[in-house]
Amino acid sequence: MFQVGTKSIAILAAAALLIVGAVYLIAQGGGNPEDRAGAPAPSALEALAVGDMANFRALATPAAVPSVVFEGDEGETLTLAAFEGRLILLNLWATWCGPCREEMPALDRLQKAMGSERFEVVALSVDHRGHDLARRFLAENGIDHLGFYIDPTARANVTLRAFGLPTTLLIAPDGREIGRLVGPAHWDSADAVALIAAALDISAP
Known part of the structure; x- marks a missing residue:
């Protein structure tokens, strides 16, 4: 043995x-x-996912955004290609979504403070019940700085893998997603402004 x-x-x-x-x-x-x-360092956006932006998840590699079709203020057909060349914060919302309603004024204030030829908040309503309901909500709540965009088919939810509302995607000027936040957020906070400013710096030509 x-x-x-x-x-x-x-x-x-x-x-x-x-x-x-x-x-x-x-x-x-x-x-x-x-x-x-030689290990990759956290990206600038990851480092800024704190405080009011703690739920923001930056992508390690920017991802292609599937094509979605929706309507503009005059009923015209649009896709996200209409915003190419600008950093956009694409927010999917609906009037029946309580957290969406609560965060909409903050998105409006963010657009007022930072909206430009380089950046736009695109608040896309996915209300099945149509244009009048969404327009009335925006008017009654003094949402004056956001453009009117709606997808009454709500197909954008599935296409963009937004299985809860609100969901907000940060999309680079080249049309690729660089991060997203699921759930409501204080989009006019100092943390949000710092995140958007950093994304603008990164995407500067």
């Missing part, structure tokens, strides 16, 4: 501890300094 002496067991145990320790250090970033230096 093969036997292992006490000394051999001690040596094997020590070796096992060294291996476990090495794995732990590597997992914690304590391996080779050159390996740590």
Whole structure:
């Protein structure tokens, strides 16, 4: 029968501890300094996902945005290509969504403060019951700075994988999604303004 002496067991145990320790250090970033230096640093947007923007999730790699079709203020047919060249904050909302109603004034204030040829808040209503209901809500709540956009088919929800409302996508001037926030947020807060400003800097030509 093969036997292992006490000394051999001690040596094997020590070796096992060294291996476990090495794995732990590597997992914690304590391996080779050159390996740590080569690791990707958090993006500027990830670093700003704090406070009122804590639920914002930046994409490691910008993603193509599926085509969605909706209507503008005059009933014209639009797609997101109409906004190419601008950073856009695409907010999917509906009048029956309580959190959407609560955050809409903040989105309006963000558009007033930062809207420009380089940035626009695109609040896209997905109300099945149509234009009049959405228009009335905006008028009654003094939403004066947002354009009127509506998708009465609500297909945008599925197309954009927005399975809860509100969902807000941050889309770069080249039309690719760079992050999103699911749920309501204080879009006129200092945290939100800092996030949008950083995205504008990143997308500057």
